[in-house]
Amino acid sequence: MSVRLTSLALVRGLIGYFVGFAAGMLLVMAARLMLGMEAWEQEAVYVGGIVLAILSFLLASGAMTDWLKWTRGIATPMRHGPPPGQPSWARYFGIDYNHKVIGIQYGVTALLLLMVGGTLALIFRVELAEPSLSFMSLDSYNVVFSLHGWVALASILLGVGAMANYLVPLMIGAEDMAFPRLNAFAYWINVPAALTLMLAIFVGGWDSGWTAYPPLSLRGAVGYQFMFWAIFGIGLSSILGSLNLIATILLMRPKGMALFRMPIFCWAVLATSLIQLTATQFIGIDFLMMSFERSLGMPFFNPIMVEGVNMGGQPLLHQHLFWFYSHPAVYVFVLPGLGIISELLPVFARKPLFGYRWIALSSLAIALVGFLVWGHHMFTSGYGEYLRVAFMISTLLVAVPTGVKFFSWLGTLWGGRLTFPTPMLFTLGAISVFLIGGLSGPVLATVTTDLYLHDTYFVVGHFHATIFGGFVFPFFAAIYYWYPKITGRMYNETLGKWHFWIMTPAFWVMSIGQMSVGVLGMRRHIADYDPALQIATGQLWVTIAGFFIAFSVLLMIYNLFSSAEIGALAGNNPWRSRSPEWQIPSPAPEHSYASPIRVVGEPYDYGLAGSQYIAMAGAGDD
Amino acid sequence: MAVATKSLHGAVAAHDDHAGHEDYATRLRLNRLGMWLFFISEAFLFGALLATRFYLWGDTRPELDQMVGLIVTSVLLLSSASMYVADTAAEHGQWRVFSVAAWTTMILGLVFFLGVVIFEWGLFPQIYEGHLTPWGDKYGAVVFAMTGMHALHVLSGIVLIFIMWRLARKKHFTPEKHWGIEAAAIYWHYVDLVWIFFYPALYLIGTAHH
Amino acid sequence: MGHYSTGIIIILVLAALTVVEFYVALATHSAVFLLLIAALKAILVIWFFMHVKRLWSAEGGH
Ligand code: HEM
Ligand SMILES: [Cu+2]
Numbered sequence: 045m046s047v048r049l050t051s052l053a054l055v056r057g058l059i060g061y062f063v064g065f066a067a068g069m070l071l072v073m074a075a076r077l078m079l080g081m082e083a084w085e086q087e088a089v090y091v092g093g094i095v096l097a098i099l100s101f102l103l104a105s106g107a108m109t110d111w112l113k114w115t116r117g118i119a120t121p122m123r124h125g126p127p128p129g130q131p132s133w134a135r136y137f138g139i140d141y142n143h144k145v146i147g148i149q150y151g152v153t154a155l156l157l158l159m160v161g162g163t164l165a166l167i168f169r170v171e172l173a174e175p176s177l178s179f180m181s182l183d184s185y186n187v188v189f190s191l192h193g194w195v196a197l198a199s200i201l202l203g204v205g206a207m208a209n210y211l212v213p214l215m216i217g218a219e220d221m222a223f224p225r226l227n228a229f230a231y232w233i234n235v236p237a238a239l240t241l242m243l244a245i246f247v248g249g250w251d252s253g254w255t256a257y258p259p260l261s262l263r264g265a266v267g268y269q270f271m272f273w274a275i276f277g278i279g280l281s282s283i284l285g286s287l288n289l290i291a292t293i294l295l296m297r298p299k300g301m302a303l304f305r306m307p308i309f310c311w312a313v314l315a316t317s318l319i320q321l322t323a324t325q326f327i328g329i330d331f332l333m334m335s336f337e338r339s340l341g342m343p344f345f346n347p348i349m350v351e352g353v354n355m356g357g358q359p360l361l362h363q364h365l366f367w368f369y370s371h372p373a374v375y376v377f378v379l380p381g382l383g384i385i386s387e388l389l390p391v392f393a394r395k396p397l398f399g400y401r402w403i404a405l406s407s408l409a410i411a412l413v414g415f416l417v418w419g420h421h422m423f424t425s426g427y428g429e430y431l432r433v434a435f436m437i438s439t440l441l442v443a444v445p446t447g448v449k450f451f452s453w454l455g456t457l458w459g460g461r462l463t464f465p466t467p468m469l470f471t472l473g474a475i476s477v478f479l480i481g482g483l484s485g486p487v488l489a490t491v492t493t494d495l496y497l498h499d500t501y502f503v504v505g506h507f508h509a510t511i512f513g514g515f516v517f518p519f520f521a522a523i524y525y526w527y528p529k530i531t532g533r534m535y536n537e538t539l540g541k542w543h544f545w546i547m548t549p550a551f552w553v554m555s556i557g558q559m560s561v562g563v564l565g566m567r568r569h570i571a572d573y574d575p576a577l578q579i580a581t582g583q584l585w586v587t588i589a590g591f592f593i594a595f596s597v598l599l600m601i602y603n604l605f606s607s608a609e610i611g612a613l614a615g616n617n618p619w620r621s622r623s624p625e626w627q628i629p630s631p632a633p634e635h636s637y638a639s640p641i642r643v644v645g646e647p648y649d650y651g652l653a654g655s656q657y658i659a660m661a662g663a664g665d666d
Numbered sequence: 667m668a669v670a671t672k673s674l675h676g677a678v679a680a681h682d683d684h685a686g687h688e689d690y691a692t693r694l695r696l697n698r699l700g701m702w703l704f705f706i707s708e709a710f711l712f713g714a715l716l717a718t719r720f721y722l723w724g725d726t727r728p729e730l731d732q733m734v735g736l737i738v739t740s741v742l743l744l745s746s747a748s749m750y751v752a753d754t755a756a757e758h759g760q761w762r763v764f765s766v767a768a769w770t771t772m773i774l775g776l777v778f779f780l781g782v783v784i785f786e787w788g789l790f791p792q793i794y795e796g797h798l799t800p801w802g803d804k805y806g807a808v809v810f811a812m813t814g815m816h817a818l819h820v821l822s823g824i825v826l827i828f829i830m831w832r833l834a835r836k837k838h839f840t841p842e843k844h845w846g847i848e849a850a851a852i853y854w855h856y857v858d859l860v861w862i863f864f865y866p867a868l869y870l871i872g873t874a875h876h
Numbered sequence: 877m878g879h880y881s882t883g884i885i886i887i888l889v890l891a892a893l894t895v896v897e898f899y900v901a902l903a904t905h906s907a908v909f910l911l912l913i914a915a916l917k918a919i920l921v922i923w924f925f926m927h928v929k930r931l932w933s934a935e936g937g938h
Pocket of ligand 2: 418
């Protein structure tokens with residue numbers, strides 16, 4: 045079947061984006077002329093372009109069409125299945141309301157962004173492989189690692205969205221999310237936002253890293269504006285998506301599924317969503333204020349001294365607002381992944397999950413305590429001395445619920461009948477990597493050691509290990525594990541194992557390498573280093589390990605593509621899981637559940653004779 | 667299995683008998699929860715602005731026209747009353763009352779908005795000479811940020827009420843089914859709620875800075 | 877008038893609290909009292925105008 049390109053929402057949206065960009069710029073210039081100002085002022089003009097571009101994308105793609113009809117009283121029936129007269133792949137480029145399609149859209153976009161972010165990392169890692177500047181300038185180095193940071197974080201947020209959107213309704217036996225149109229909208233706003241983020245490099249990018257501390261972020265290139273608004277858009281997606289997930293989890297569970305009988309991943313998503321729903325507003329308004337300070341000169345962050353009194357803003361205000369989001373956000377990155385670990389271990393150990401309630405509550409505890417620790421990023425900022433100890437103690441407290449999870453995982457593995465297909469390997473790899481990252485946390489949370497380690501590569505090692513252990517490894521585990529549910533076919537196990545056995549040791553090398561060059565004096569965010577530090581060998585190892593990781597990820601991408609065509613048929617429940625989504629056909633049908641399910645037992649009673657989790661009308665006829 | 671379900675990638679599936687049939691009451695529960703989750707989220711947005719105000723101003727505040735503050739606050743309060751009447755009228759099918767109350771709310775909302783723009787912002791110096799500018803100092807910046815974000819919500823609230831008024835005129839709602847009106851009403855009250863905190867934060871707390 | 881009486885009473889209370897607030901501010905610059913009054917007003921709005929109760933009970937004429 046052939047497809048008219050403009051029938052694809054993505055294409056329409058992109059056209060709308062660029063038309064809107066031009067229109068927005070012209071509009072601001074016209075307004076400035078009318079007010080008697082000079083037409084061109086890059087900050088204001090570009091902001092006008094960006095805002096109208098994102099809006100036009102959403103309008104032109106059709107992500108808001110149904111709502112606009114509602115305002116005129118026109119009813120819009122739910123759409124099911126691919127758009128009429130189009131091939132089935134077309135729906136993935138369109139505004140589709142099915143959460144399984146939206147989950148895949150999130151996932152593919154996340155993988156794309158992951159590859160872009162990874163490529164950027166390889167570029168500046170080559171620069172760092174040996175002392176002295178080789179092929180980058182100081183400026184281009186700053187811009188590239190900054191872009192790497194936000195692109196990678198965007199990829200993580202979308203990856204989290206992928207898992208949550210695809211899995212939560214399936215796991216609770218719901219037809220779809222609570223608000224399917226909102227769900228589609230929340231996905232699609234990421235597309236123009238991510239585009240805006242990457243377009244920033246054409247106007248000089250931004251050079252502060254992802255944290256955007258003023259005064260630098262108030263003075264650098266206009267690329268900052270692109271970044272601020274892009275993150276605002278992605279943040280809006282977080283807020284709307286999490287709202288949807290919370291409503292779905294709270295109100296759409298089937299009969300018998302008390303909160304403590306949900307699949308454990310849903311608990312992780314609930315905790316994550318509570319953070320996203322609330323904390324995200326802080327970075328949103330923070331970046332808006334930053335944008336307005338740049339374009340209108342509103343002094344929120346820049347001090348203005350008048351006769352010894354500060355009549356302007358304060359740079360530290362940004363750090364507070366930013367970290368009040370961005371610390372909780374690190375739990376957004378990892379809680380779903382930790383949920384995946386808890387979800388998969390019982391399946392591959394054929395044993396009940398150890399301490400279900402404790403795990404569920406530890407997710408909530410991490411999310412809540414996570415709101416009280418943001419100051420640990422500011423030990424060296426010069427804020428009130430007394431705050432240091434308070435934030436140190438609250439931070440060390442978070443280690444407790446995190447430890448609970450580790451013990452539960454060990455308890456689940458203990459005495460299990462373990463098998464090691466690729467998803468299980470990645471789950472175990474995740475635990476090992478998260479352990480490295482987790483143990484480096486308290487070292488940074490202790491004021492005395494952090495004063496030495498702050499802004500060194502040790503921090504870089506710390507957060508890459510936590511994020512890979514808490515997100516990337518579990519995300520890959522999830523991709524392999526649910527691949528048969530999504531495609532109906534099995535991935536290539538040999539390639540999967542290659543992927544794992546290349547990536548995991550390489551990651552250990554990278555992590556340990558980053559941390560040790562950091563302890564030896566390598567500063568983060570710096571393009572060059574003194575050979576006298578004797579870290580050149582370590583740096584080289586980190587770079588080489590990075591290339592190994594990148595190569596192994598390519599193996600996975602190849603595996604995913606090729607197995608979709610030639611992989612062996614997987615059957616409905618290749619892992620012998622008890623979870624509801626495996627009791628229906630693979631690939632999952634358009635309407636997942638032919639009839640409502642009922643929960644009649646505990647979710648993780650693997651190996652207990654006669655135990656049953658759910659009952660379905662028509663079950664048992666396989 | 668009886669139902670013709672094809673895979674996601676395949677053809678259109680049968681529409682009838684699956685897990686997803688919901689009635690109006692279920693949808694209403696979801697909508698209400700969704701709306702309140704949105705309010706919780708927005709509370710953090712306005713909370714961040716309040717935090718900014720206390721961080722930058724401490725126990726000082728700008729010298730604002732107290733009369734203006736009291737008047738716009740009263741206008742907004744009155745609009746909450748008329749919105750309450752509109753909502754309750756819809757519940758009882760008194761559509762004439764609804765219509766009058768909805769328009770009263772919109773007009774009061776507009777008066778509030780103009781009050782902010784003309785008297786707090788001084789956008790029209792021919793009418794009223796304001797002395798704050800957004801770029802002047804931290805007082806101007808924060809006043810404009812807080813009132814600006816709030817005014818944006820007032821405006822969207824007015825648009826929302828207008829949409830619902832038009833739909834009501836087309837006999838779109840019944841006393842049993844009028845979620846749209848309820849949503850507009852609680853949104854409006856929420857905007858008022860925010861002002862309940864913004865008013866003292868801007869006008870009353872702290873000593874005026876000269 | 878019957879349907880609307882609750883709303884009218886609440887509005888009068890809110891108006892009274894606003895006046896109190898204004899005069900408290902003349903007497904003291906402390907934020908505590910003012911924020912307490914604001915919180916009280918907020919609770920009234922949330923309970924009577926926004927019908928928060930409908931979240932957990934199916935009231936509301938439906
Ligand atoms: C749960 C997984 C975790 C993730 C995803 C994570 C993530 C991060 C990230 C991204 C940063 C760097 C922020 C920047 O760019 O400056 C960071 C720094 C930090 N982390 Fe973690 N972290 C985790 C766990 C922990 C734990 C358990 C602790 C302490 C008990 C901790 C303590 C710290 C401290 C104190 C810093 C600041 C270091 C500095 O800048 O001097 N983290 N973390
Ligand atoms: Cu942190």
